[in-house]
Amino acid sequence: MNKLTLMKMHRLRDFLKDDVRRRTDFTQTDQTLGVDMPPVQAAATEGHRVLPLPKWQGEVHPQGSFDQLVDGRKSVRKYLDEPLTASELSYLLYMTQGVRREAPGRVLRTVPSAGNRHSTETYLALTVDVPDRDGNTLFEHGLWHYLPLDHALEWVGHAEDLEGRIAAAALDQAFVGKAPAVFFWAVAPYRTEWRYAEASHKVIAIDLGHVCQNLYLAAQSIGCGTCAVAAYDQQKADALFSLDGADMFVAYLAPVGKIR
Numbered sequence: 258m259n260k261l262t263l264m265k266m267h268r269l270r271d272f273l274k275d276d277v278r279r280r281t282d283f284t285q286t287d288q289t290l291g292v293d294m295p296p297v298q299a300a301a302t303e304g305h306r307v308l309p310l311p312k313w314q315g316e317v318h319p320q321g322s323f324d325q326l327v328d329g330r331k332s333v334r335k336y337l338d339e340p341l342t343a344s345e346l347s348y349l350l351y352m353t354q355g356v357r358r359e360a361p362g363r364v365l366r367t368v369p370s371a372g373n374r375h376s377t378e379t380y381l382a383l384t385v386d387v388p389d390r391d392g393n394t395l396f397e398h399g400l401w402h403y404l405p406l407d408h409a410l411e412w413v414g415h416a417e418d419l420e421g422r423i424a425a426a427a428l429d430q431a432f433v434g435k436a437p438a439v440f441f442w443a444v445a446p447y448r449t450e451w452r453y454a455e456a457s458h459k460v461i462a463i464d465l466g467h468v469c470q471n472l473y474l475a476a477q478s479i480g481c482g483t484c485a486v487a488a489y490d491q492q493k494a495d496a497l498f499s500l501d502g503a504d505m506f507v508a509y510l511a512p513v514g515k516i517r
């Protein structure tokens with residue numbers, strides 16, 4: 258590495274350190290100044306259809322002991338030509354972002370988050386219809402948004418050539434568009450900045466890692482596979498869900514499909 262590149266790398270490495278905490282004036286955060294806490298989930302847009310997800314208990318039977326799941330975890334880039342069922346989708350959403358407990362002023366989820374701030378927001382691209390237990394379509398193919406507090410999906414809209422648009426959003430990684438479901442994790446940084454100001458961004462990224470790891474293990478436990486994807490086209494991924502790219506933008510994605 259030449260000297261200039263090395264200097265640049267050293268500056269970028271600072272993102273991984275926690276010196277920013279010492280430089281942050283916590284007496285001036287919005288939380289300390291008494292600004293209202295931001296909402297814990299992005300509200301459904303008025304007029305959009307919201308459909309509750311079915312309970313997954315009793316319909317989805319996770320298989321394998323914990324050590325078998327961890328030992329067998331791997332990235333999967335080939336999926337069967339089969340849709341996920343609504344219960345399977347419900348299970349995967351609950352395991353990655355579900356609300357496990359609500360207490361006054363606190364919403365606790367199935368994943369940890371620095372300061373319980375949960376800047377993560379889950380959007381879904383379904384390339385095929387998702388059937389209920391009787392085989393009738395419950396969630397049609399298209400774009401959806403997960404509402405953890407309601408354990409429901411909000412309809413976002415149709416997209417022409419969805420498979421092609423997903424692949425393009427994933428920097429032409431074609432396997433991503435071939436999955437029946439693709440999780441797009443967006444971030445709403447202000448939820449964390451409200452408390453931690455400049456010291457927010459590394460922990461927002463760490464939070465996403467926990468979400469994706471839960472998806473790997475939960476998917477595997479029900480005969481599905483996934484692959485973390487961090488190489489994507491920012492503008493195309495945001496445009497797919499009409500995210501503004503400033504207060505809400507895609508930061509990570511993962512296709513999911515059946516493998517056996």
Ligand SMILES: Cc1cc2nc3c(=O)[nH]c(=O)nc-3n(C[C@H](O)[C@H](O)[C@H](O)COP(=O)(O)O)c2cc1C
Nearest residue numbers: 330331332333334430466469484485486487488489
């Ligand atoms: C943060 C992160 C980003 C990744 N991005 C991609 C990606 O864009 N495309 C891809 O095919 N795999 C991606 N992967 C998957 C890795 O290539 C994979 O985890 C690695 O090769 C090890 O294989 P394993 O997961 O099967 O153990 C990513 C994994 C992580 C954790």
